[in-house]
Amino acid sequence: VTGAEQAGLCGQAMAHMDEFIDDELPTVDVRERISAHLLACPGCRAEFDQEERLKQLVRRTCACDSVPDEVRARIEIRIAQLRVQLEHVTDERLGYEQVTLTAEWRRSGFDR
Amino acid sequence: MVDDTTGGGVPPAEADVDVATETEDERKARFDRDVLPLMGPLYGNAMRLTRNADDAADLVQSTFERAYKGFRQYRPGTNLKAWLFKIQSNAFINDYRKKQRQPLLADSDEVEDWQMHRAQSHGAVGLRSAETEVLETLPEQAVVDALDQLSDDYREAVWLADVEGLRYQEIADIMGTPIGTVMSRLHRGRRQLRSLLASHARDYGYLSRNDTPGADS
Numbered sequence: 296v297t298g299a300e301q302a303g304l305c306g307q308a309m310a311h312m313d314e315f316i317d318d319e320l321p322t323v324d325v326r327e328r329i330s331a332h333l334l335a336c337p338g339c340r341a342e343f344d345q346e347e348r349l350k351q352l353v354r355r356t357c358a359c360d361s362v363p364d365e366v367r368a369r370i371e372i373r374i375a376q377l378r379v380q381l382e383h384v385t386d387e388r389l390g391y392e393q394v395t396l397t398a399e400w401r402r403s404g405f406d407r
Numbered sequence: 408m409v410d411d412t413t414g415g416g417v418p419p420a421e422a423d424v425d426v427a428t429e430t431e432d433e434r435k436a437r438f439d440r441d442v443l444p445l446m447g448p449l450y451g452n453a454m455r456l457t458r459n460a461d462d463a464a465d466l467v468q469s470t471f472e473r474a475y476k477g478f479r480q481y482r483p484g485t486n487l488k489a490w491l492f493k494i495q496s497n498a499f500i501n502d503y504r505k506k507q508r509q510p511l512l513a514d515s516d517e518v519e520d521w522q523m524h525r526a527q528s529h530g531a532v533g534l535r536s537a538e539t540e541v542l543e544t545l546p547e548q549a550v551v552d553a554l555d556q557l558s559d560d561y562r563e564a565v566w567l568a569d570v571e572g573l574r575y576q577e578i579a580d581i582m583g584t585p586i587g588t589v590m591s592r593l594h595r596g597r598r599q600l601r602s603l604l605a606s607h608a609r610d611y612g613y614l615s616r617n618d619t620p621g622a623d624s
Binding site for chain 1 (some may be wrong): 435443446447450451454455460464467468471472474475538539542543547550551554565566568569570572574575593594597600601
């Protein structure tokens with residue numbers, strides 16, 4: 296392999312680095328060709344390895360925001376309110392005030 | 408937990424749901440079972456979008472409200488998390504970004520530049536192989552801060568791909584852009600992130616001043 300050919304192979308591999316790391320290459324064929332090149336080329340291998348490790352670093356670090364309890368509670372209350380409101384709207388449209396009462400009653404837990 | 412699941416019984420497995428014949432109670436039970444547990448990822452994404460806890464809480468609430476009202480439109484068997492992120496992204500643009508009057512980044516020449524850039528061979532853009540090992544020893548907050556310094560579009564692309572593990576097509580749907588734009592944002596976002604982390608590492612003495620990113624001969 297001449298120097299120019301080598302540079303061409305490296306260029307092709309580098310052009311697909313993100314897709315390789317994200318497993319988004321269009322065909323298995325391209326993936327295999329890049330894998331073969333990486334085995335033969337320590338320079339590209341190092342670059343790909345760096346990129347993969349950066350991706351893992353971001354994933355590890357950032358999958359950690361936990362929802363504060365008060366936020367969770369607020370949202371659950373809001374959904375419960377929304378539920379009653381939406382039932383009320385539907386019921387008014389249908390003219391069944393009774394259904395809303397049933398929903399309120401059920402929400403209060405008396406039907407258990 | 409929300410308590411209105413008493414009439415619904417056990418909802419059928421995700422793929423077996425027939426939206427047309429499903430009762431209102433079954434749909435509610437399905438919302439509680441499938442959507443509420445995704446509050447964690449939605450809050451994480453909201454924190455990255457808004458970069459502060461108060462706005463993130465408002466955005467998550469708004470996302471759940473929209474999701475609840477629109478749950479009928481979700482097609483069971485498709486990626487629920489991606490559907491929710493799409494709603495969240497719209498909510499962010501409508502409720503929050505508009506309020507801030509923050510101009511959207513111009514997108515025109517972005518893709519072309521990037522294709523020229525990424526065709527360069529290794530060494531031209533990369534860092535020495537020792538560098539990532541150093542970045543891996545940085546405190547977690549440094550990584551979070553660096554991510555928060557990226558522009559909104561780069562940050563969201565990197566977040567959705569790397570933390571949430573979404574496909575390019577899913578990210579393109581969420582961000583409302585062609586796939587090429589997603590790839591460009593990811594590539595640039597990662598490059599900026601690396602350079603921000605390296606500069607942080609130098610500031611705090613994890614790396615020597617001579618280890619300059621992108622300055623290979």
